[in-house]
Amino acid sequence: MQDQTIKTNAPVNEFAAARQFFAGAGRKWWQVLAILTVAIGTFASLYHLYVPIVGAYDTFVLRPLHLLLISLVGLLSFAIRGGKRDFSKPDWTWAIDFVLGVALTLSLVHILMDPTGLEERFAYSEATTQDTVAAVALVALVVELARRCIGLPIAILIVIILAYGIWGGDSFSIFRHRPIPTPEVFQGLYMTTFGIFGSPVAAMATYVFLFIIFGAYIEKCKTGMLIQRVGLKATGKSPGGPAKVAVVTSASFGTISGSALANVMATGAVTIPLMKRIGFRKEDAGGIEAAASSGGQLTPPIMGAVAFVMSDITGIPYADIIVAAAVPALLFYVSLFVAIDLTARRDNMQGVPDEMMPKRGEIMHEIMQLAHMVLPIVTLVAGYSPMMSALVGIATAIVVSSLRAETRLSLPEILGCLHTAAKTTVVATIACAAAGIVVGVLNMTGFGLRLSSELINITNGQMFLALIFVMLTCVVLGMGMPTVAAYIITIAIGGPVLIELGVPVLAAHMFILYFAVLSLITPPVMVASFGAAALAEGSVTGTGLAAIRYAALAFVIPFVFVFNPDLLIIGSDFAWYAILLSILTATVGAILFGVAISGYPARTMVERALYLFAAYCLVVPDQGLDLVGIAIVICHLGTRWIMSRRTQPEKL
Secondary structure (H helix, E strand, C coil), X not given: CCCCCCCCCCCCCHHHHHHHHHHCCCCCHHHHHHHHHHHHHHHHHHHHHHHHHHCCCCHHHHHHHHHHHHHHHHHHHHHHHHCCCCCCCCCHHHHHHHHHHHHHHHHHHHXXXXXXXXXXXXXXXXXXXXXXXXXXXXXXXXXXXXXXXXXXXXXXXXXXXXXXXXXXXXXXXXXXXXXCCHHHHHHHHHCCCXXXXXXXXXXXXXXXXXXXXXXXXXXXXXXXXXXXXXXXXXXXXXXXXXXXXXXXXHHHHHHHHCCHXXXXXXXXXXXXXXXXXXXXXXXXXXXXXXXXXXXXXXCCCCHHHXXXXXXXXXXXXXXXXXXXXXXHHHHHHHHHHHHHXXXXXXXXXXXXXXXXXXXXXXXXXXXHHHHHHHHXXXXXXXXXXXXXXXXXXXXXXXXXXXXXXXXXXXXXXXXXHHHHXXXXXHHHHHHXXXXXXXXXXXXXXXXXXHHHHXXXXXXXXXXXXXXXXXXXXXXXXXXXXXXXXXXXXXXXXXXXXXXXXXXXXXXXXXXXXXXXXXXXXXXXXXXXXXXXXXXXXCCHHHHHHHHHHHCHXXXXXXXXXXXXXXXXXXXXXXXXXXXXXXXXXXXXXXXXXXXXXXXXXXXXXXXXXXXXXXXXXXXXXXXXXXXXXXXXXXXXXXXXXXXXXXXXXXXX
């Protein structure tokens, strides 16, 4: 449910390869590895399905076992792809992966053999030599896996952070911290729940993995296609219909998948060609898809599972987080939808051709098919845990899919989804473990608190300047990274700054989440825009700029709810009708934002600037500014009406 898949030289379906091996269809060395990969991945999924049913689990059993199983799936996948493209024989890279796998297993089995003793040794006595060796080995392995799964920059960042933890006691000024013995740095990351096995890995091992399994079954049941067809029926015939379908589909599917890039590739493969067909520029088509797909992680109820991580870190109930996220997500998609509609009307674009529209009878049946997706939400609202909600979603997805022959899953397909989920989890799990190293070292050294104090002094307590700093930090650290990892690392650096300045905890975390997501469409890396540009066959730079333009309101909303958290519906002293009025005016502001983006009917730069300012006034929950925004719009429309009357020829 996170942002990337394992980087490979050649795509291989391990499950299919395993079936071919047992069928005797061309047995090769790498098929044995494929069988082992499938076995471990399937066992990992079954184990994580078993845990919430039992209810009780040991922290230092579940988290290390999760990391072990998922990392082995990743390493075996790399080993299969490490040979020649024709897989005729293994080469030396396979041997390296084998050694790494053995080292990984030994370092984590060391914990699993005596989890209670490990914690006690760190807390009350001295760690053994074996503890230290296992700790160093695991940290090194996480760095290497992060390099493979995420990229070299994140590996370099981790090494720099580790070096800072070891030698930063001799540095200068703000970077100086208490000297920490080198073994203690690695032991703290390995033997506590504040390092590798901290909140990020905890969330992956409990909530997130289960929703990834849910997402795997949803995809296999062709739910994404059903959502797309429902969106096609709802908005396809209106001006710019394909772009609106992209918005509806990406918002619905993106909240489940949690992967902006995967969302782009899945929905964009259909919507982008349709957008180009009715008249959208290549770059605009790609930009709309990238913006809509990224927004899925900001959209309740699941939010790509990052909401579960946020709940675990902050201690704020999950239900409160999704309620807080609702209004900002609504404003973002309203602005995007209006901008698309007005752009299409300005350029006289048509909707989807009649021959591509689904029939009414078919769509009603498909809507019924999608009804099961509501059950996990109902389960959450009813007070059950997110883990139980995910189990309900998985069970209902399998049952409902069996009602139609074209979506019915066979036993091999059901088992294949379990392996697929484990394989999909690799990047997110490694990213969380890597983030745990960064956060653990920063906590050991107290760098976050010192940085917050120093930044407050530099900015002289100016909230806006501090927000700009945190925003830039999010964008830089989020380049090419999974959203969960970018959010976790940035909250460790920027979170204390915002909270020290008086920003409510939830607002601070939502601010950082927004810009961690927006880093996916922000140059220079902008992975979502790269994927959309490839599908649209357009310029990468142009696609990225178009995505930023269409998602412009998302860059403003975080600043708004930091200065006025009422937009998040938290801690509000207003009556319910005042809150509704605030939401209504903000929605009108989002519409005006769409007018400014599209340039219709506000065509000149002055008019668009006026509408931008009016939109801001209405989005900010302030009655005085609301009146200013309404006055601007009324004056502009009145002026245009008077000018149009003057230009009309007099009647004879």
